[in-house]
Amino acid sequence: IVESVGEGVTDLQPGDHVLPIFTGECGDCPHCHSEESNMCDLLRINTERGGMIHDGESRFSINGKPIHHFLGTSTFSEYTVVHSG
16 A cells, blocks of 8 residues: 655555555656566566666665665565556
8 A cells, every 4th residue: 555655646546555566667668658567677577686776775784784676576574665557
């Protein structure tokens, strides 16, 4: 359940129910506009990306050390920060 949204997020609001998935859709790239692919240029599976898309930083830590997002979903955490796509 969405607790809060970041600046510029217009398609979600607090209280919305969402499902974090590792193959999201930005809605703007050629793949998202295609009926033949769901491999979004921005949100495609990237096992090397351990943080958020825009800055590569993790939003989680334990004892001051970063914990990296797994496939951008972090579904085992009580709270998570994810891209709206």
